[in-house]
Amino acid sequence: MKLKQLPETAIPGGHYRIEPYENWLLHDAVGAEPHDEPHPIYGFIVAQSGLGISVAELLELFGSHAEDGPMLGECTIDYHRPLVTGAEYSVRGAVTSAERKTGRTLGTFDVVTLQQHVSSDAGQPVVTTTSTFLLPRKETR
Amino acid sequence: MNDQLLPGWELQGVDERRMKMLALVLRDPNPIHYDAEAVRALGLGERPVNQGPANLAYILTMLRQAFPEHTLDRIHARFLGSVYAGDHVIAGGRVRTTSGTASGETVTCEVWLERRGHGRVVQGTATLRCPVLCAPDLR
Numbered sequence: 001m002k003l004k005q006l007p008e009t010a011i012p013g014g015h016y017r018i019e020p021y022e023n024w025l026l027h028d029a030v031g032a033e034p035h036d037e038p039h040p041i042y043g044f045i046v047a048q049s050g051l052g053i054s055v056a057e058l059l060e061l062f063g064s065h066a067e068d069g070p071m072l073g074e075c076t077i078d079y080h081r082p083l084v085t086g087a088e089y090s091v092r093g094a095v096t097s098a099e100r101k102t103g104r105t106l107g108t109f110d111v112v113t114l115q116q117h118v119s120s121d122a123g124q125p126v127v128t129t130t131s132t133f134l135l136p137r138k139e140t141r
Numbered sequence: 142m143n144d145q146l147l148p149g150w151e152l153q154g155v156d157e158r159r160m161k162m163l164a165l166v167l168r169d170p171n172p173i174h175y176d177a178e179a180v181r182a183l184g185l186g187e188r189p190v191n192q193g194p195a196n197l198a199y200i201l202t203m204l205r206q207a208f209p210e211h212t213l214d215r216i217h218a219r220f221l222g223s224v225y226a227g228d229h230v231i232a233g234g235r236v237r238t239t240s241g242t243a244s245g246e247t248v249t250c251e252v253w254l255e256r257r258g259h260g261r262v263v264q265g266t267a268t269l270r271c272p273v274l275c276a277p278d279l280r
Contacts, residue, residue: 022166029163030198031152032205040205040213041198049168056170066171069183072193076217 003110006098009061013092016050016118018042020085038085043077047116047129050091062098062112064135073111074132080125089126090119096130100137110135147234147250150203155191157226163192177226191224196263200252203232204267208248211269218265222256229257234267245272 018038027034030041051058056066064070083089093116102108111134118127157175164174172179173190180186197218204213224230234252241247247270254263 025162026166029159029166030195030202031156031159032198032202035205039198040201040216041194044194044197045167054168054170066173067179067183069173069185070171072220074217074219075193075197076215078215079213082212 003063003098003100006062006095006112009095011058011061011093011095012052013090014050014052016046016089016091017087018046018083018085018089023085036085038083040077040079040083042083043079043118043127044075044129044131046083046089046118047077047091047093047127048131050089050118051093051116052091058114059135062110062133062135064110068138069136071134072131073134074130076130078128080127081120083126088121090121090123092117092119106134106136108137110137142236142239142248145236147203147207147236150199150206150232151230152199153229155195155224155226155228155230157189160189160191160195160226163195167192167194185223186225188225188227191226191228193220196220196224196230196254197265199230199232199254200234200263200265200267203234204250204252204269207234208269208271211248211271214247214268214270216252216265216267218252218263220263222259222262224254224256224262230262231255231257237266245270 023038024034096115097113113132116129161175232254234250237251238249239246250267252265252267253261256262
């Protein structure tokens, strides 16, 4: 996949349900007191995990692999409606930009921005996330 | 309330076992979160690297405690550095602007996560809505 083709690439999209026990485990994993309402970081998790492809497959789409040391550079989460446990959410996403850069720390790397839209089963917007990934490249293409 | 510091939220010793649990919940295959050898091989240090969403979650937990009745509208974060297993981290924030309406206030906060001894590793902005008097400890 060429870098300039990434913004034209379709991502399948999928579904995600926040199970109450996963919400409990998530709270514990980030050191927070368990809470019935989903932890607000689920805005990111639902968008990522419900995208219809795994993180590994997403990185592969970007021409990267976990072993390359990919990093999350920036993230914006817009909350339109409260997230609830047990509800089924639909997720769709698209790459909005992709460019190559060079820096002192990472050397040559790609900056890929992904926007994801989370909707309720009634089609109402719930969360929008915009994530920027930094993908180190050992070689230029 | 402008420029008011929010009560900090601390985690003394980021737990490697919790990072492994989060890798499962996130289905994140990146070995730097669970395999110290992979971290060394990439030249990133000696200890597993905490997940970016976990670092952001600490800030969100801080906001939930500072504004118990709030509705979060937006958070934007830049990830400036890594947090490693065993690190002591402190999530903090400061109110920057407030604007009132009949139903409550919209509050914009500068937020951050500090890795103790190493400075800020996450820097961002959060916008939330509060019913009137939702955060009496800040007044």
